[in-house]
Amino acid sequence: MILISSPNSNLSQLLRHLNHQVQQGLSLEQALARLEPLLPAHAQPQVEQLKKVLQGDVSLHATPYQDSPFYDLSRLAAIVRAKGGSLSGFLERYISHSHAMEVSWRGVWDGVQSLLGYVFALLMVAIIVFSVLLIKVLPGFQAFYSEMNMELPAFTLTLISGMETFQSVWIFVLIGLIPLFWIGFKTVDCIRRLRPMPDFMQRLPGLSSIAKAHLRYIWLANAYLLNRSGLDAETSLREALQLCSSASPEEKFSQPEYLDLMIALKTDALEQELAYQFERLNVAYSAALASFKTKFVAGVSTLVTIVVGAAIIAVYLPLFGLGSAF
Incomplete structure (x- = not known):
């Protein structure tokens, strides 16, 4: 089963599938591990970038990555991490909220x-x-x-x-x-x-x-x-x-x-x-x-x-x- 088949798949598609798994009670790490084998090769870079955000890697919000769909997500995650917030909780809320933002x-x-x-x-x-x-x-x-x-x-x-x-x-x-x-x-x-x-x-x-x-x-x-x-x-x-x-x-x-x-x-x-x-x-x-x-x-x-x-x-x-x- 291929969940994301288009080479132009963007962040919102990946987050939507992750949201389905999180709503079933899985943690973000578990959901990502479950989805990763089902994704085509061209979606793997997005998975790797999301893993970096989850690990607190701040490199993605550097200027060279400004066109990346993970640029803004990485900047928000860096703020949460620096201010002592819950990074995992933030990402789960971001995933669930992104769909509402899109619909809005x-x-x-x-x-x-x-x-x-x-x-x-x-x-x-x-x-x-x-x-x-x-x-x-x-x-x-x-x-x-x-x-x-x-x-x-x-x-x-x-x-x-x-x-x-x-x-x-x-x-x-x-x-x-x-x-x-x-x-x-x-x-x-x-x-x-x-x-x-x-x-x-x-x-x-x-x-x-x-x-x-x-x-x-x-x-x-x-x-x-x-x-x-x-x-x-x-x-x-x-x-x-x-x-x-x-x-x-x-x-x-x-x-x-x-x-x-x-x-x-x-x-x-x-x-x-x-x-x-x-x-x-x-x-x-x-x-x-x-x-x-x-x-x-x-x-x-x-x-x-x-x-x-x-x-x-x-x-x-x-x-x-x-x-x-x-």
């Missing part, structure tokens, strides 16, 4: 995929319309009216001139789009990996609310895990925040939210407060995605409408003898 953000991830679908579709429409206008329509009409000794309207001539200018600078326009595509891919990657987004993305219009909600979620989830692994309330909050940002909680998050969580932690009501905060953040995140999608769709639709409208005006003005009016 499934709607958000679906929203991101939907947004990317809208972006791709509208961008393709804009490119196709603009390309046809640039390559076929206006040059063809320019040649036709020249042969017929007809005078083109000033509006049409202006649009043709603009097209010719674009032909000479299109490479710079393309270069300017590269950062936008990078930001989009970086956003999706951070959400998928549950990694904090770069600070500058938290200040970008349209992305700031998404980035901040994402950051709060990571902070709350990590604080919950650390606290349930034996760390005291304030240490859990601050250590979890250090994984997200160097700023203090008062600087990064609203004071009422921070105070609510501190009260919940110190009164042993963190689980209930986190459930409330998760619900709030899911709603806020979904609303931010919907707002950004609406604004983006409206902006691109307006651009496409302007391009198509300009083409229609430029093409049909001479046919209706309205050139003199412009």
Whole structure:
């Protein structure tokens, strides 16, 4: 029996199978020993990395391993070990909690995929319309009216001139789009990996609310895990925040939210407060995605409408003898 057969299997798949075994009463070491013979060869490196985390090896949270799915897990485990918490208990809680985290953000991830679908579709429409206008329509009409000794309207001539200018600078326009595509891919990657987004993305219009909600979620989830692994309330909050940002909680998050969580932690009501905060953040995140999608769709639709409208005006003005009016 092969439990993990895809070469692209990630940490969540391995943890899910381990969680099934832990729920049956096995320790983490026993579950790992039971699963290891059933895993294909390409999954063995993940098993070895998880063993290192279980043994307290801190090498995996060094910078060269930043793209490893065990990078964040190793950093959290190192904090638990350094602060005297239960490493085995932390890993068991991390395994059981990872599935809940994934389910909690499934709607958000679906929203991101939907947004990317809208972006791709509208961008393709804009490119196709603009390309046809640039390559076929206006040059063809320019040649036709020249042969017929007809005078083109000033509006049409202006649009043709603009097209010719674009032909000479299109490479710079393309270069300017590269950062936008990078930001989009970086956003999706951070959400998928549950990694904090770069600070500058938290200040970008349209992305700031998404980035901040994402950051709060990571902070709350990590604080919950650390606290349930034996760390005291304030240490859990601050250590979890250090994984997200160097700023203090008062600087990064609203004071009422921070105070609510501190009260919940110190009164042993963190689980209930986190459930409330998760619900709030899911709603806020979904609303931010919907707002950004609406604004983006409206902006691109307006651009496409302007391009198509300009083409229609430029093409049909001479046919209706309205050139003199412009």
